[in-house]
Amino acid sequence: MDPVLPDYIVELAATARRAFAELGGVDLARQAEADPRARELAGDALAALGALDIDPLADADQALAALALCREAGRVALPYPLEAMLCRHDGAVVVLVDPADPLVDHADLLDPMLAVDLAGQVHHATVAGPALGSRLGPFAVPVELQPHDGFADVDAPATIAWALSSATVLGYVEGAVDLCVEHVRTRHQFDQRLADFQAVQFQIADAVVAASGLAELALFTVWRISELGAGARVDALALRLHAADVARTAMRTAQQLHGASGVAEEYDVSVLCRRVQATLRSPVSSERNLDTLTAAIRQEGFASLFPHGRERVST
Amino acid sequence: MDFDFGADADALRAELRSLIAAEVPADFLGAFTDDPNDLAIAQRFCARLAAERLLTLAWPVEYGGRGGSVWDQTVVREEMWAHHEPRGAQYMGVNWVGPAIMAFGTDEQKALHLPAIGAGEVIWCQGFSEPDAGSDLASLRAKAVAVDGGWKITGQKIWTSYAEMAQWCVLAARVGSGEKKHDGITLFLVPMDTLGITVRPIASSLGRHHLNEVFFDDVVVDDNAVLGGVGNGWQAIRHALAFERVGIARYARCDRLLSALEAELGDGFDELPHAVRASWTRALVAVRVARLLAYRATHLQAEGTPADTAASVARIAVTQADQLVAEALFQALDSSSLRDKASGAVLHGAVEDHYRYAQAATVASGTIEIQRMIVGRSTVGRA
Ligand SMILES: Cc1cc2nc3c(=O)[nH]c(=O)nc-3n(C[C@H](O)[C@H](O)[C@H](O)COP(=O)(O)OP(=O)(O)OC[C@H]3O[C@@H](n4cnc5c(N)ncnc54)[C@H](O)[C@@H]3O)c2cc1C
Numbered sequence: 001m002d003p004v005l006p007d008y009i010v011e012l013a014a015t016a017r018r019a020f021a022e023l024g025g026v027d028l029a030r031q032a033e034a035d036p037r038a039r040e041l042a043g044d045a046l047a048a049l050g051a052l053d054i055d056p057l058a059d060a061d062q063a064l065a066a067l068a069l070c071r072e073a074g075r076v077a078l079p080y081p082l083e084a085m086l087c088r089h090d091g092a093v094v095v096l097v098d099p100a101d102p103l104v105d106h107a108d109l110l111d112p113m114l115a116v117d118l119a120g121q122v123h124h125a126t127v128a129g130p131a132l133g134s135r136l137g138p139f140a141v142p143v144e145l146q147p148h149d150g151f152a153d154v155d156a157p158a159t160i161a162w163a164l165s166s167a168t169v170l171g172y173v174e175g176a177v178d179l180c181v182e183h184v185r186t187r188h189q190f191d192q193r194l195a196d197f198q199a200v201q202f203q204i205a206d207a208v209v210a211a212s213g214l215a216e217l218a219l220f221t222v223w224r225i226s227e228l229g230a231g232a233r234v235d236a237l238a239l240r241l242h243a244a245d246v247a248r249t250a251m252r253t254a255q256q257l258h259g260a261s262g263v264a265e266e267y268d269v270s271v272l273c274r275r276v277q278a279t280l281r282s283p284v285s286s287e288r289n290l291d292t293l294t295a296a297i298r299q300e301g302f303a304s305l306f307p308h309g310r311e312r313v314s315t
Numbered sequence: 316m317d318f319d320f321g322a323d324a325d326a327l328r329a330e331l332r333s334l335i336a337a338e339v340p341a342d343f344l345g346a347f348t349d350d351p352n353d354l355a356i357a358q359r360f361c362a363r364l365a366a367e368r369l370l371t372l373a374w375p376v377e378y379g380g381r382g383g384s385v386w387d388q389t390v391v392r393e394e395m396w397a398h399h400e401p402r403g404a405q406y407m408g409v410n411w412v413g414p415a416i417m418a419f420g421t422d423e424q425k426a427l428h429l430p431a432i433g434a435g436e437v438i439w440c441q442g443f444s445e446p447d448a449g450s451d452l453a454s455l456r457a458k459a460v461a462v463d464g465g466w467k468i469t470g471q472k473i474w475t476s477y478a479e480m481a482q483w484c485v486l487a488a489r490v491g492s493g494e495k496k497h498d499g500i501t502l503f504l505v506p507m508d509t510l511g512i513t514v515r516p517i518a519s520s521l522g523r524h525h526l527n528e529v530f531f532d533d534v535v536v537d538d539n540a541v542l543g544g545v546g547n548g549w550q551a552i553r554h555a556l557a558f559e560r561v562g563i564a565r566y567a568r569c570d571r572l573l574s575a576l577e578a579e580l581g582d583g584f585d586e587l588p589h590a591v592r593a594s595w596t597r598a599l600v601a602v603r604v605a606r607l608l609a610y611r612a613t614h615l616q617a618e619g620t621p622a623d624t625a626a627s628v629a630r631i632a633v634t635q636a637d638q639l640v641a642e643a644l645f646q647a648l649d650s651s652s653l654r655d656k657a658s659g660a661v662l663h664g665a666v667e668d669h670y671r672y673a674q675a676a677t678v679a680s681g682t683i684e685i686q687r688m689i690v691g692r693s694t695v696g697r698a
Contacts, residue, residue: 001317001318001319001320001321001324001386001610001614002316002317003316003318003607003610003611003614004316004614005316006316060316064316181694181695184695185695185696192698193695193698195695195696195698196695196698198688198691200691200695201687201688201691201692201694201695202684202687202688202691204690204691204694204695205631205686205687205688205690205691205694206631206687208628208690208691208694209608209628209631209632209690212608212611212628213604213605213607213608213632214604216604216607216608216610216611217600217603217604217607219316219607220318220603220607223316223317223318224318238599238600238603241596241597241600242600242604245597287593290593290596290597291589291593293596294592294593294595294596297596297599298584298585302599302603304570304574304599304602304603305393305397305567305570305571305606306397306570306571306573306574306575307574307578308573308574308577308599309577310584
């Protein structure tokens with residue numbers, strides 16, 4: 001039992017954080033909304049970090065490296081399809097879609113694409129139009145799905161895709177909570193720091209507990225995937241459910257404690273809360289994910305101290 | 316990074332499970348029920364654990380332990396709590412009274428108390444809380460006055476778990492009337508049969524034998540009763556509470572009950588309302604998260620890193636998961652959740668028992684609000 005991240009993963013995360021800060025941090029997300037070509041800067045920075053050579057399915061180290069990069073990318077809402085770039089199969093990137101309205105963030109930068117839906121069906125996906133340009137989905141691109149005939153074993157990349165999207169959400173959550181802590185420490189009302197109101201401290205504490213728990217679950221899940229590959233699908237779905245639950249509450253707190261600045265574009269927290277939606281809602285929202293997870297637990301069990309699921313599998 | 320406990324810990328878990336299966340009846344719900352036989356079962360089980368040197372497994376060898384790792388200790392905590400703490404009240408002695416005596420006790424105190432705790436022969440209680448000193452423990456008023464060769468103690472304690480069964484009490488009392496609240500607080504190791512001690516049980520939803528009031532009327536103890544020096548009690552209390560906070564692996568019983576009730580329901584599980592199955596799944600995930608946070612706190616403690624905040628983070632998650640699970644289980648049972656062991660509940664009343672205990676989880680050993688205060692303050696820092 002050793003829950004410690006290896007030093008070089010910690011260093012990689014620190015290097016990535018510096019690199020993203022040099023690009024302007026959350027400003028790059030703003031720029032890219034005005035001019036999508038700004039995304040190339042993110043792509044170049046990721047290439048310089050060696051991100052595109054990482055194969056998270058190869059071993060635990062690379063899985064952790066992928067997690068660390070997605071987490072750092074989330075902290076600044078990095079405008080780039082990093083998760084998709086990290087989930088590859090046979091020269092194609094693997095993305096998750098909802099066939100009812102297939103949207104893929106930054107799909108215009110991804111080619112060729114294999115898309116996997118919640119039922120595990122595999123499709124070819126091609127860009128079907130321009131990005132939505134909406135406030136909550138500025139880079140979400142409609143794609144067209146064609147049935148994939150023939151066999152493509154994308155279970156493992158799809159599993160890691162669920163986990164990495166959760167790592168991105170974790171980054172968003174941690175970024176927002178850090179901004180919130182900074183804000184309540186510096187803003188004064190009623191002649192004292194907001195941070196000195198107990199009602200504020202309690203909300204911060206709950207957000208910290210939630211973010212810490214999500215971070216632990218993310219590490220654990222990535223470790224499971226590195227041991228079991230697609231066998232850890234249940235774990236990846238559980239992580240994704242929890243990431244969505246935590247993001248909803250902790251990021252809401254972060255936004256709320258900013259007061260009106262929480263919805264002002266010039267405040268980073270506002271951009272984070274807006275941009276996280278693209279990851280949170282796509283391919284499906286948490287309750288549909290939850291249904292899939294419940295069925296999967298009944299089928300496959302849930303690694304724990306005692307057996308769960310219809311098969312009573314104890315791991 | 317590796318979340319596997321390893322083969323030795325797995326073997327220990329298996330050993331404990333088979334011991335429990337052999338020694339503890341399947342319908343055991345803890346030592347504090349109305350049935351006096353349950354206490355006897357716990358006492359027997361402790362003796363058996365002690366004989367296998369499993370009771371104080373994590374203690375250093377010089378104090379009669381096996382020098383087990385914190386992960387071995389974690390396995391013990393998990394298996395014990397999961398199976399309704401068949402050590403009964405003794406977990407307190409093993410978890411923190413013993414370690415506090417190791418850390419702060421005199422050689423004489425170590426020689427007197429550690430072997431007895433290690434043998435599973437003695438029950439300790441914790442006399443900290445008072446009617447007017449709960450969360451604000453440092454405002455306690457029980458008084459110790461120096462008398463010839465010892466101390467005379469007067470005051471009242473409340474919510475004292477197991478006081479009726481205990482042979483010894485770690486009592487917090489104040490010596491002198493210091494400038495600051497923490498001044499003068501002193502710990503005393505007091506035999507419960509000392510003249511002047513009266514125990515009065517408090518009826519509670521936890522069952523008859525859990526909570527008590529303890530009155531100290533001119534109780535005289537000798538100088539050897541002082542633990543860690545006069546006026547040094549606060550430091551020892553903090554030490555003790557840090558152990559206590561990660562001491563109960565509530566998530567393990569949650570895990571076992573979610574598993575057991577699912578098995579009991581069989582295919583009926585799939586007939587549960589959709590929302591109930593959904594909260595079941597969320598509860599399972601919350602239990603996993605709570606367990607991982609507890610492991611983080613344990614890891615930091617083992618590294619010697621001050622883990623106050625991590626311990627509080629873990630306790631908030633663990634106690635909330637406890638209540639989330641209690642509710643999820645009750646949702647699945649509908650009105651039959653009202654049945655207890657005697658009135659024919661499923662799983663011998665284990666779910667009903669869990670629900671009642673879970674309601675106190677966010678109060679016992681420091682309320683969740685106090686934990687939030689610790690986490691909140693350490694996060695935002697001082698002005
Ligand atoms: C099952 C159980 C077993 C126990 N066993 C023992 C034992 O063996 N020995 C022992 O000494 N004690 C024991 N206790 C007592 C326990 O330690 C206290 O109940 C606990 O510390 C809270 O104190 P209180 O009950 O006086 O509540 P109070 O301190 O009066 O608190 C009441 C409410 O106010 C909130 N509150 C208090 N102060 C603040 C603040 N500053 N800011 C915000 N909110 C605040 C609390 O969080 C709580 O919600 C036990 C309690 C329980 C439930």
